[in-house]
Amino acid sequence: MQVRNWLVALSLLLASAAQGAGDPAAGKILSLICAACHGMDGATSLLPTYPHLAGQSEKYLLQQLQSIQSNERQILEMTGQLFGKSPQDLENIAAYYASLPGKVLAADGDAEALAKAQAIYRGGVLERGIPACAACHSPAGEGNAPAGFPRLSGQPAPYTVAQLKAFRAGQRTTDEGYGGMMRDTARSLTDGEIDALALYLQGLPVPQPGSFAWPGRFQFSASAGAEDVQAGAAD
Ligand code: HEC
Numbered sequence: 001m002q003v004r005n006w007l008v009a010l011s012l013l014l015a016s017a018a019q020g021a022g023d024p025a026a027g028k029i030l031s032l033i034c035a036a037c038h039g040m041d042g043a044t045s046l047l048p049t050y051p052h053l054a055g056q057s058e059k060y061l062l063q064q065l066q067s068i069q070s071n072e073r074q075i076l077e078m079t080g081q082l083f084g085k086s087p088q089d090l091e092n093i094a095a096y097y098a099s100l101p102g103k104v105l106a107a108d109g110d111a112e113a114l115a116k117a118q119a120i121y122r123g124g125v126l127e128r129g130i131p132a133c134a135a136c137h138s139p140a141g142e143g144n145a146p147a148g149f150p151r152l153s154g155q156p157a158p159y160t161v162a163q164l165k166a167f168r169a170g171q172r173t174t175d176e177g178y179g180g181m182m183r184d185t186a187r188s189l190t191d192g193e194i195d196a197l198a199l200y201l202q203g204l205p206v207p208q209p210g211s212f213a214w215p216g217r218f219q220f221s222a223s224a225g226a227e228d229v230q231a232g233a234a235d
């Protein structure tokens, strides 16, 4: 009897999951116009202040698309882009970008700043109430898709800086459904910490010692697993 109840619950869960899922093929067609700014592969932004969408969690993408469409998250450059799109269209777009492989850029900045960023990312700053980013965004920065915690790995640093400052200033309020956890997290980060975290995140997952030039700039020498790791900056 218990097993049967459990099976019923599971099938309901699966049914609702299937119902909510978007169709990547339909999303691909709708995304052609987005490529102008977010890249054909969803990970080649026109400007470094524009985010990568490829490999981002579907749930997170859908939530942001809804917030952008309703103008709760105001993005001047995206004015009109989502006009007339149905809820199903947004789900399809989210499914499409989530299905693309994410891309990681090179971590930049000096070794000291990156080490400081890594310490905050992995352990937080206890005395200032800053939680470990890795607890929600995962140690490798790929996020937590079922929870809707976004992937941070590979995001161009200027984009991440802008988001952390917007959360800190209370201007970005899309974390309302999560009890304002990102505004709380960013509240006491300094400008220097934000810059360092953003440069660190751009290159996460960080290669193991030996595979990058040390000291000085972090540099990737090999592609890491399924990720499309680009060889570092030109230098
Ligand atoms: C003219 C340039 C432009 C076009 C075209 C554009 N975007 Fe954007 N998009 C941006 C910018 C700029 C941001 C980030 C702004 C900010 O918050 O700092 C953004 C942010 C986003 C985000 C939030 C990502 C995150 O990590 O939170 C999503 C999702 C998104 N765009 C999807 C789309 C989709 C889907 C389309 C096509 C229907 C599209 N965009 C077309 C410029 C553009």
Ligand code: HEC
Pocket: 051, 063, 120, 121, 130, 131, 132, 133, 134, 135, 136, 137, 148, 149, 150, 151, 152, 160, 163, 164, 173, 174, 175, 178, 181, 182, 185, 197
């Ligand atoms: C308790 C969980 C939690 C912790 C800890 C946390 N985050 Fe987040 N983070 C979130 C959630 C949830 C969102 C999405 C909020 C939304 O919907 O806009 C987010 C969003 C972000 C974004 C915006 C991503 C994008 O694509 O626009 C950045 C950047 C970010 N977090 C960085 C950090 C950093 C850096 C730390 C550590 C100092 C951190 N987060 C700690 C849960 C967390």
